[in-house]
Amino acid sequence: MIKKKVCMVGEFSVGKTSLTQKFVNNVFSETYLTTIGVKIDTVQIEDTKLVIWDIAGRDSLSPINASYLVGAAGVVLVADGTRLQTVESISEIWSTVREKIGEVPCVVALNKADLEDWCVDNTTIESLRDRGWDVFETSAKDGVMVESLFHKIVEKTKE
Amino acid sequence: MRVCESSSNIKDYGFPELQPGQVIDDAIDFMIGMDVNTKLDLPFVASPNGMSISVSLVPCGDNLTVLISDVSDTTEQRRKLQQAANENELLVERQKKLMAELERASRKLEQKNRQLEEASRLQTSFLSGVSHEFRTPLTSIIGYTNLVLNNLQKTGDEQKGLADCNNDYLSAVQRSSKHLMSLVENLLDHGKLDSDEIVLKPKPNSLKQLIDDVELVLRPLSETKGIEFNVIPPYNETATVMVDDSRLRQCLINLIGNAIKFTDQGSVTVDFNYANDTLQVSILDTGIGISEEDMNKIRLPFYQASGTGKIGTGLGLTITERIINMMGGALDIFSELGEGTLVKFNVHASDLGSLDLDSATRELIKTKSLDILLAEDDPFIADLMILMLKDWNIDVTHVVNGALAVEAVQSHNFDLIIMDIHMPVMSGYEAVLELNRIGSTIPVIVMSASAVEADQKRAAELGCSAYLTKPVDVQEIIETADILLSQ
Ligand SMILES: Nc1nc2c(ncn2[C@@H]2O[C@H](COP(=O)(O)OP(=O)(O)OP(=O)(O)O)[C@@H](O)[C@H]2O)c(=O)[nH]1
Ligand SMILES: [Mg+2]
DSSP states (O other): OEEEEEEEEEBTTSSHHHHHHHHHHOOOOSSOOOOOSEEEEEEEETTEEEEEEEEOOBOSSOOOOGGGGTTOSEEEEEEETTOHHHHHTHHHHHHHHHHHHOSOOEEEEEEOTTSTTOOOOHHHHHHHHTTTOEEEEOBTTTTBTHHHHHHHHHHHHHO | OBOOOOOGGGGGGTOOOOOTTOBHHHHOGGGTTOOTTOOEEEEEEEOTTSOEEEEEEEEETTEEEEEEEEOHHHHHHHHHHHHHHHHHHHHHHHHHHHHHHHHHHHHHHHHHHHHHHHHHHHHHHHHHHHHHHHHHHHHHHHHHHHHHHHHHHOOGGGGTTHHHHHHHHHHHHHHHHHHHHHHHHHHHHHHHHHHTOOOOOOEEEEHHHHHHHHHHHHHHHHHHHTOEEEEEOOTTTTOEEEEOHHHHHHHHHHHHHHHHHTOSSSEEEEEEEEETTEEEEEEEEOSOOOOHHHHHHTTSTTOOOTTSOOOOOSOHHHHHHHHHHHTTOEEEEEEOTTSOEEEEEEEEOEEOOOOOHHHHHHHHHHHSOEEEEEEOSOHHHHHHHHHHHHTTTEEEEEESSHHHHHHHHHHSOOSEEEEESSOSSSOHHHHHHHHHHTTOOOOEEEEESOOOHHHHHHHHHTTOSEEEESSOOHHHHHHHHHHHHHO
């Protein structure tokens, strides 16, 4: 069986854990419990065993620990569509990834699409797409685009 | 990578027991993607049974050693710290966002405030402008009527030559009244601008007549200012065109009137062209021109160009452009401060060929005598209308309210009824209802001081044949009567 390691990366509290849990266990919680270090979950997608590394978000105390990225076949860059700075920091986080493991396949999740105070405009989305990334406006809460997001990254790691 | 050996305590962390020779990443998820040479520290990994472990990969020779240790205690401390820090950061972000929103809202409010102040300033200056505009013709009307009255009191020899004099005075009164009327119409139209109430009523018109009319009204204005006034009619000016003449006249008087108003020296030239069912007008003046700043605001209602010392209602252009658009045309203004102004516009007006409208009507009506019932409570208006209609060989029976009108209809056979709406005892509408009830088929022309469309609708619903707005022009009555009676 093919096994693929994929890392969830992004600023703190953007919904990396929520997206993973929605996809793997179909659960969602409003309560914010920050991830310490990394939590590893696996899920079977067709002939592939997907191993998702849900990594602690970058925060004011600590940068992303790049050690967790080693061996990853792809990354999911996650941002919070209601917090513009988390979208802006995608570039920087991508640089960290590239330095550590090179140009691995990548998809972008602009999460919390269910919320009112969404503040990402189309120009921003277009500029992300221009970098060759697939961009998904997801909601871990409603489950919108969550399946597509993970299926896409699996598909890209197999190319 | 395959397992060489393993300690048994890895089961304590929830990992399966490993058999030598087993493929490592089949059994341990975090080993997927690693190889023998990977040297790595993975702090704080959640183990399968939920413990917090630290993992170290240490290559040695051909082998890779994987060290696992329990770090639950430090994890707990770290969790508390990180949770608090992140929650705090989120609060700060939230606060910043709220502050930004607050600022945006207050800026918006400020802007709204400024707009309101500007609007109220414009309204005030508009009101003072309007009162001023009204005062001028009113003063002249009062002054000239006084002069006429004085003349009328003179007797004998004194009276010689006074008739000419009175004529001049009365023409002045008439001019002022017309001007006053157009001011009022402008004001009413402005009220309609927002409510889409302007309705066009195109009818056949002689192009030449229209142009002559406008010239006649405006020439005295240019003469008082001592500027040249050129009107160039189209080569095909004999054409009869389908257009709402009163609206078109309003536009022309507004635009040409403005050109004259803002020109103190030189000339105003109006050039008419008519082709392909379109009337094109260009108005070129050598006046003060329009600054770029004013150009942007000139189409706003109530706007008065600053520093020109000219006063008007400031409504003309707004209404004019609106009417031109309704007539399927467009208005363009080209100007520079000090360089004069060129105003161009076109309106749709279908060509009906060369009909002679005026004499056709006249002959038709003149040949037969008409019997008209006039219901009008205002004695002055009634007398005026009777006098004017007499001239057209029309017999008028006059009553002063609706009830008397109904009575009159029952005892005499009229050709036509002209009915005022607002009358004591029984209003015009009530009378029409009553006439309908008793089965009268005499056409009714309703006449009212209100030009509001709702009134016209009411009249149409009641089956009235036509609706005229005061002050009613006798020509209008004749034309309407002619159309009604030839049906
Ligand atoms: N409304 C809404 N809330 C969401 C969504 N996704 C996540 N959240 C909420 O956002 C908060 C953070 O979600 P997490 O999934 O813990 O975020 P994270 O990226 O894992 O955060 P760290 O582990 O601290 O890096 C939680 O309170 C979630 O309930 C979403 O799609 N819609
Ligand atoms: Mg998390």
